[in-house]
Amino acid sequence: MRKLIILLLVTSAAFTLSSCLKGAGNPAPAGILTGNWMLVRDSSYTSFWGLLSGLKPTSSVYIGTPSDHYDFMANGNVWIAQNHDTDTASFTLTQGTKLVLTYLYTDGQPVTYQETSTYTISNLSAHTMKLTSGQFISPETVGYSVLYLKK
Numbered sequence: 268m269r270k271l272i273i274l275l276l277v278t279s280a281a282f283t284l285s286s287c288l289k290g291a292g293n294p295a296p297a298g299i300l301t302g303n304w305m306l307v308r309d310s311s312y313t314s315f316w317g318l319l320s321g322l323k324p325t326s327s328v329y330i331g332t333p334s335d336h337y338d339f340m341a342n343g344n345v346w347i348a349q350n351h352d353t354d355t356a357s358f359t360l361t362q363g364t365k366l367v368l369t370y371l372y373t374d375g376q377p378v379t380y381q382e383t384s385t386y387t388i389s390n391l392s393a394h395t396m397k398l399t400s401g402q403f404i405s406p407e408t409v410g411y412s413v414l415y416l417k418k
Contacts, residue, residue, distance in 0.1 A: 303338045304416035306331030317407035
């Protein structure tokens with residue numbers, strides 16, 4: 268009887284731990300990010316509410332060119348070239364699906380204040396990746412960006 272109770276307790280603990288881990292999502296392995304990713308498309312949206320609710324939402328789509336890329340290095344830096352601008356950032360993965368970029372240089376100039384962008388990684392494979400970011404621009408304005416990348 269005692270062995271049966273221990274077996275039930277161990278099985279119950281295993282199911283509890285398993286169900287908790289399922290909620291964490293599928294983490295992105297850092298190694299799969301490393302490499303040169305070509306920018307396919309950058310879609311940006313801006314929405315307004317509150318006092319600014321009379322303004323129309325704006326959107327833009329930038330189609331990447333062969334010179335546009337995000338080159339994720341094994342040392343934790345990413346070199347970004349997009350639409351003739353060059354940026355350098357360090358990157359970290361948090362929660363397995365969050366990519367945090369901390370900019371070191373923007374358009375070749377050192378950053379004078381800490382500027383970060385947080386993206387949610389989705390549709391990740393060895394050859395494609397989608398990065399989605401949303402941030403408040405002001406208390407009544409939010410910006411939303413989606414980057415589509417391919418190797």
